[in-house]
Amino acid sequence: MGSHVSKSPTETSSANAINNLHYTTDQLSSYEAACKLDADLQTFDTTLQARTNNVINALAAGVEVRALSFDSLKEVTECLLEMNQEVVKVILDCKKDIWKNQELFELVEEYFENSLKTLDFCSALEKCLKSARDRQLLVHIALQHFEEEEKGEFGYFKTLEELRSFKNLGDPFTDDFFQIFQSVYKQQMLMLEKLHSKKNKLDKKLKCIHAWRKVSSIIFAATFAAVLICSVVAAAMAAPPVAAALAAATSVPLGSMGRWIDSLLKNYENAVKGQKEVINCMSVGTYITIKDLDNIRVLVDKLEIEIESLLTSADFACINEKGVRFAVDEIKKKLVVFMKNVEELGAQADNCSRDIRRARTVILQRIIKHPNS
Numbered sequence: 122m123g124s125h126v127s128k129s130p131t132e133t134s135s136a137n138a139i140n141n142l143h144y145t146t147d148q149l150s151s152y153e154a155a156c157k158l159d160a161d162l163q164t165f166d167t168t169l170q171a172r173t174n175n176v177i178n179a180l181a182a183g184v185e186v187r188a189l190s191f192d193s194l195k196e197v198t199e200c201l202l203e204m205n206q207e208v209v210k211v212i213l214d215c216k217k218d219i220w221k222n223q224e225l226f227e228l229v230e231e232y233f234e235n236s237l238k239t240l241d242f243c244s245a246l247e248k249c250l251k252s253a254r255d256r257q258l259l260v261h262i263a264l265q266h267f268e269e270e271e272k273g274e275f276g277y278f279k280t281l282e283e284l285r286s287f288k289n290l291g292d293p294f295t296d297d298f299f300q301i302f303q304s305v306y307k308q309q310m311l312m313l314e315k316l317h318s319k320k321n322k323l324d325k326k327l328k329c330i331h332a333w334r335k336v337s338s339i340i341f342a343a344t345f346a347a348v349l350i351c352s353v354v355a356a357a358m359a360a361p362p363v364a365a366a367l368a369a370a371t372s373v374p375l376g377s378m379g380r381w382i383d384s385l386l387k388n389y390e391n392a393v394k395g396q397k398e399v400i401n402c403m404s405v406g407t408y409i410t411i412k413d414l415d416n417i418r419v420l421v422d423k424l425e426i427e428i429e430s431l432l433t434s435a436d437f438a439c440i441n442e443k444g445v446r447f448a449v450d451e452i453k454k455k456l457v458v459f460m461k462n463v464e465e466l467g468a469q470a471d472n473c474s475r476d477i478r479r480a481r482t483v484i485l486q487r488i489i490k491h492p493n494s
Contacts, residue, residue, distance in 0.1 A: 229484070232403045235312055236477050239414075245298055249294050250467050254463060257463065260459075264449065267449050280438075280445065284448075288439065292429070313407045330389065402487055403484055405480070406481075413469065434455065
């Protein structure tokens with residue numbers, strides 16, 4: 122019978138530990154490709170290789186006397202700690218539930234509060250428009266009386282009475298209305314600034330994800346080196362139980378760790394993108410509201426000019442009865458423009474309310490559909 126060569130338990134365990142490193146060719150090739158494309162990763166890889174070689178050489182010196190010196194163990198410990206500082210930093214950062222972001226939550230709350238105040242402004246505008254239509258009705262009645270009294274011989278008593286009523290009502294757009302407008306407009310502008318600032322922060326976070334993916338490659342390489350070092354340590358210590366335990370530990374597919382970290386980064390990226398979607402929706406909604414308010418202000422200014430002109434004509438007729446016919450002719454011309462402006466302003470108020478409600482609905486849908494919500 123031929124001789125049978127057997128291996129010691131330590132040799133078998135340490136060999137299994139190294140052979141059981143489940144790094145696929147694709148994973149290693151991916152890491153090598155990343156190193157070629159990234160100068161920082163190249164620097165890390167060079168440093169990692171140097172550290173690993175130094176540790177293994179130190180361990181090799183200890184193997185000659187079948188024991189590990191304190192300095193050798195110290196070098197192993199320091200190397201592993203250095204390699205894992207960036208790992209800890211990334212994992213802690215990625216494990217934050219960033220969808221539960223207090224700043225974003227407060228922004229969303231503020232947005233909805235501002236939108237409600239703007240809807241209240243639209244209601245106030247509708248009241249002013251109703252008052253404007255009431256004045257328009259008085260002018261119509263005055264013109265009807267004028268047509269009747271123009272044919273008679275008793276003057277323009279009813280015409281002037283209606284014109285005085287119109288004049289006494291004055292401008293339907295009160296100081297309170299403009300104070301509400303200014304307050305709402307200022308809030309919307311401040312909201313847009315806050316959203317712009319938040320969007321810039323999220324853009325920076327998305328850029329950082331590229332750097333974190335670099336660190337993910339670093340984690341892959343650092344883990345590989347750490348397990349390799351630990352395998353050599355177990356063999357050098359000639360402790361079969363330790364070696365066997367390490368062999369079992371290294372049989373865990375380390376590639377899954379990389380996939381786990383990738384999933385963390387992906388979840389982080391999705392959460393940031395989700396936040397950015399909400400911010401973008403609020404920004405668009407706020408921008409549209411501001412434009413609607415700008416249009417409203419322009420139309421209100423035009424309407425105020427027409428009202429002032431009508432009041433001037435009515436005042437002229439009231440203080441100079443001989444000029445009633447001339448004043449009425451002017452009022453007829455101005456009333457057409459006045460009515461058109463009232464209708465345009467009413468339509469713009471409706472658009473503003475509709476745009477606000479639509480934006481609120483879209484934002485709520487984004488929040489509800491967010492994968493991490």
